[in-house]
Amino acid sequence: MTSIAIYTDLDGTLLDHHDYSHAPADPLLQRLEAQGIPVIFCTSKTRAELLRLRQELNNRHPFIAENGAAVFIPDGYLPVRPADVVTGGGFWVKAFVPGRSHWLALLRQVPNRFAGRFRPFHDMTVDQLADLTGLSPEEALLAAKREYGEPVQWLGSDADREDFVEALERLGARVLRGGRFLHVSGDCDKGRAMHWLNQQLGAGGSAPITIALGDSQNDAAMLEAADHAVLVRSPSHPFPRLRRTERVLETSAPGPRGWAEGVASVVTHIDKTRG
Ligand SMILES: [Mg+2]
Incomplete structure (x- = not known):
């Protein structure tokens, strides 16, 4: 059976x-x-x-x-x-898909005009992550242990956000738009x-x-x-x-x-x- x-x-x-x-x-x-x-x-x-x-x-x-x-x-x-x-x-x-370091490197290749308008998980403290996600610091620490992609907080305008996503996609990423973050990973x-x-x-x-x-x-x-x-x-x-x-x-x-x-x-x- x-x-x-x-x-x-x-x-x-x-x-x-x-x-x-x-x-x-x-x-x-x-x-x-x-x-x-x-x-x-x-x-x-x-x-x-x-x-x-x-x-x-x-x-x-x-x-x-x-x-x-x-x-x-x-x-x-x-x-x-x-x-x-x-x-x-x-x-x-x-x-x-490739590992996280690949996606972090790719985020460093986006055009300069996006500088300062986005913040990867990688650049946040545990307390900042906990604040943003509503998780406890312990849970935020586990959520931040990404191995195959990188969540990014977008700080700029909605229109620029779409340009940013397009720039990432041209570099070979796939971007999922979540409630709070853009999830940058592969296919x-x-x-x-x-x-x-x-x-x-x-x-x-x-x-x-x-x-x-x-x-x-x-x-x-x-x-x-x-x-x-x-x-x-x-x-x-x-x-x-x-x-x-x-x-x-x-x-x-x-x-x-x-x-x-x-x-x-x-x-x-x-x-x-x-x-
Ligand atoms: Mg669900």
């Missing part, structure tokens, strides 16, 4: 939009672990942030960090080490990272059936690529827009309650259809 793997966004999806609680999903998370269905975090967060969260949630599975920039598989998790990974910190790491997304990891999980047999869950447009690539897409309701913005219409479920509850509702419904459906 083909197995199942769950790929999930965190903020606003498994974690509550306001208080970051996962409590409403805890009973189901325990059941999934007992059934051998891995829950794989796929998020904009850093490896450092995810290591802490995995510990808190007792999760021992691979994860995807920094919006699909890299996949981390615990060393020995699979019978065979994938061909194109490096080993580091107890993980097999598959990176889809990667959650969907491609999920696809690669799922192929590794299926190596030597058939790849698991994928269920992806997300609440935002930056989850779209992952939601499009999965066998089953669960759109988790957000209290702050509409569902992400998808091209697909088959095997798409929109939850009625938001955040972790919606997460549990969606996962339970899709897993039951899969169990029924495969007998």
